[in-house]
Amino acid sequence: MTEKREYRMEEVARLAGITVRTLRFYRERKLIPPPRREGRIAWYDDHHLARLHTISALLERGHTLSGIAELAEALDHGRDVADVLGVTPTEEEPVRLTPEELAARFEGEVTPENLGAAMDLGYLGTDGDEIVHISRRLLDVSSALVREGIPLAEVLAAAKQVREHVDDLAEMFAELVLRHAAEEDLQRLRPLARSVVEAELSLALDRRLRKQNQKTDQRTDQRTD
Numbered sequence: 001m002t003e004k005r006e007y008r009m010e011e012v013a014r015l016a017g018i019t020v021r022t023l024r025f026y027r028e029r030k031l032i033p034p035p036r037r038e039g040r041i042a043w044y045d046d047h048h049l050a051r052l053h054t055i056s057a058l059l060e061r062g063h064t065l066s067g068i069a070e071l072a073e074a075l076d077h078g079r080d081v082a083d084v085l086g087v088t089p090t091e092e093e094p095v096r097l098t099p100e101e102l103a104a105r106f107e108g109e110v111t112p113e114n115l116g117a118a119m120d121l122g123y124l125g126t127d128g129d130e131i132v133h134i135s136r137r138l139l140d141v142s143s144a145l146v147r148e149g150i151p152l153a154e155v156l157a158a159a160k161q162v163r164e165h166v167d168d169l170a171e172m173f174a175e176l177v178l179r180h181a182a183e184e185d186l187q188r189l190r191p192l193a194r195s196v197v198e199a200e201l202s203l204a205l206d207r208r209l210r211k212q213n214q215k216t217d218q219r220t221d222q223r224t225d
Contacts, residue, residue, distance in 0.1 A: 058071075170193070
């Protein structure tokens with residue numbers, strides 16, 4: 001087990017690359033948690049040092065101190081990683097990120113509102129100074145959509161709608177299995193449910209694309225008439 005390190009104010013400021021005056025300012029703005037007090041001595045730990053590095057990284061990316069304070073408050077009051085991951089076995093691979101890594105994934109889109117929406121969906125949890133995303137696949141897809149110019153707020157709103165539909169699909173599949181098999185067969189048969197949903201979604205997208213192509217062809221014909 002790693003021994004917990006503690007630092008006096010001057011030392012933690014030096015390690016973070018800031019002045020003592022800046023450290024006091026961050027503390028007054030509640031950008032970092034209060035230090036442990038021992039008489040008149042304030043003791044900071046690795047949690048504070050990680051937060052200070054995060055603040056510096058976010059400032060370098062153009063975030064304002066007010067924005068960072070809102071993000072810090074959202075993270076400090078966010079869902080714990082245990083609440084997000086739970087105890088049920090999952091095929092999804094969780095991803096651990098620092099706040100600055102999350103900011104780099106979604107350049108300019110990591111706002112307190114979007115952070116709160118992702119936490120409400122159960123996508124994000126906090127573990128000390130780390131953020132845990134429940135699914136690498138969802139993280140990769142959502143960041144790819146944002147890179148294509150779709151606002152993260154709209155991606156999360158769409159995800160909420162998708163959640164409602166897939167919850168119904170999961171319930172339907174579970175009822176089907178439980179009518180004809182044992183409860184322990186649900187985990188074994190879940191790949192079949194996923195394959196059905198993926199195939200049907202692919203076919204639905206094919207139909208949507210054909211419809212869109214037909215509309216495009218009709219507009220082209222009208223212009224050439």
